[in-house]
Amino acid sequence: MIVAKRKPFEEILQMIAGHRKVLIAGCGTCVAVCLAGGEKEVAVLAAEIDMARRLKNQPIELGQTTLERQCDREYLAQLDDRAASYEAIVSLACGVGIQFLAERFPTIPVYPGVDTCGLAVNQDVGWYEERCRSCGRCVLDRTGGICPVTLCAKGLYNGPCGGTNRGFCEIDPEQPCAWYAIYERLKGQGRLERIRAITPVQEWRDTVPRTLLQPGYRKPEKAKS
Amino acid sequence: MRLSYPANVKIILVPCTGKVDVMHLLQAIQRGADGVYCVGCLEGTCHYNQGNLRCRERVERVREILQEIGLEPDRVRMYNLSSGEAPTFVAYAREMTELIRRLGPNPLKHSKPSIRLEEAA
Numbered sequence: 141m142i143v144a145k146r147k148p149f150e151e152i153l154q155m156i157a158g159h160r161k162v163l164i165a166g167c168g169t170c171v172a173v174c175l176a177g178g179e180k181e182v183a184v185l186a187a188e189i190d191m192a193r194r195l196k197n198q199p200i201e202l203g204q205t206t207l208e209r210q211c212d213r214e215y216l217a218q219l220d221d222r223a224a225s226y227e228a229i230v231s232l233a234c235g236v237g238i239q240f241l242a243e244r245f246p247t248i249p250v251y252p253g254v255d256t257c258g259l260a261v262n263q264d265v266g267w268y269e270e271r272c273r274s275c276g277r278c279v280l281d282r283t284g285g286i287c288p289v290t291l292c293a294k295g296l297y298n299g300p301c302g303g304t305n306r307g308f309c310e311i312d313p314e315q316p317c318a319w320y321a322i323y324e325r326l327k328g329q330g331r332l333e334r335i336r337a338i339t340p341v342q343e344w345r346d347t348v349p350r351t352l353l354q355p356g357y358r359k360p361e362k363a364k365s
Numbered sequence: 366m367r368l369s370y371p372a373n374v375k376i377i378l379v380p381c382t383g384k385v386d387v388m389h390l391l392q393a394i395q396r397g398a399d400g401v402y403c404v405g406c407l408e409g410t411c412h413y414n415q416g417n418l419r420c421r422e423r424v425e426r427v428r429e430i431l432q433e434i435g436l437e438p439d440r441v442r443m444y445n446l447s448s449g450e451a452p453t454f455v456a457y458a459r460e461m462t463e464l465i466r467r468l469g470p471n472p473l474k475h476s477k478p479s480i481r482l483e484e485a486a
């Protein structure tokens with residue numbers, strides 16, 4: 141899932157400093173699961189803002205809502221009749237959701253309430269670890285299912301480098317070396333020859349905003365609203 | 366044993382302190398309570414193993430939030446006792462009451478929150 145971290149309260153307070161009516165919009169999917177921007181986090185943030193502003197003698201009117209997803213038009217549309225009654229919106233969705241919301245209501249300032257931190261696994265409640273940087277050309281087939289882009293400090297496609305040190309990375313003795321792990325995994329599977337295959341460099345210069353069209357689907361003539 | 370504790374303490378029963386949520390504590394303060402404290406079983410004796418430990422963590426979180434918004438963290442506290450210790454319960458109620466007296470009334474008492482729930486249509 142996409143994981144995010146709530147921004148420091150002071151930063152959020154600063155963003156909305158000039159506003160007197162603000163909507164806090166959560167997202168009920170990824171950011172709800174990672175405890176950063178779901179219904180509960182929306183309620184907590186609203187309570188914090190309400191109290192902080194009343195204590196400063198600058199009371200604020202707040203709205204709170206949590207959409208099923210902010211990366212889908214059909215859910216954003218649920219705010220069509222109300223968004224305009226707010227001076228600004230603080231979104232607790234990931235960066236994708238925040239932008240789609242801002243695009244839907246271009247005349248209203250939309251502020252990020254979270255910092256989006258990546259694509260991660262759920263290690264435990266409240267504990268997430270990044271596993272993928274969505275590079276667009278997955279090499280997990282040759283790396284024993286371990287992503288070198290994310291887990292190797294240098295993002296090497298062909299590793300390890302000379303800094304590998306008994307299973308750990310030269311950047312930090314606590315940081316496992318991804319390529320050591322890849323070696324061990326492939327060895328265990330009897331597929332060590334895979335590590336010899338040279339993976340060509342990724343064409344990062346082609347990293348323009350990407351779009352994705354699944355097979356069997358067509359792009360609509362004009363984006364629907 | 367019948368003991369009396371300060372009359373300003375209003376008791377809210379929960380099945381286990383693990384049921385207490387950050388929002389319960391925040392809302393009490395938001396709506397003008399001068400202080401809130403949770404009284405859980407002794408650590409290590411929770412019938413549900415973790416309930417009172419979770420409650421302590423939530424209390425800690427709320428104390429941080431109070432600090433951030435400019436209120437005294439001590440308005441929210443956690444206490445532990447075993448259910449047989451009525452005198453300790455009374456002692457905690459008195460301690461909390463005195464502490465809150467020293468801090469004075471919650472400044473949020475004089476105004477009301479204005480938060481509207483926008484249901485997704």
Ligand code: SF4
Pocket residue numbers: 142167168169170171172208209210211212233234235236237238
């Ligand atoms: S906006 Fe979409 S991608 Fe982002 S957190 Fe919500 S559901 Fe996930």
Ligand code: SF4
Pocket residue numbers: 271272273274275276277278279280287288289290
């Ligand atoms: S190689 Fe790594 S970053 Fe690229 S798609 Fe696969 S898991 Fe994601």
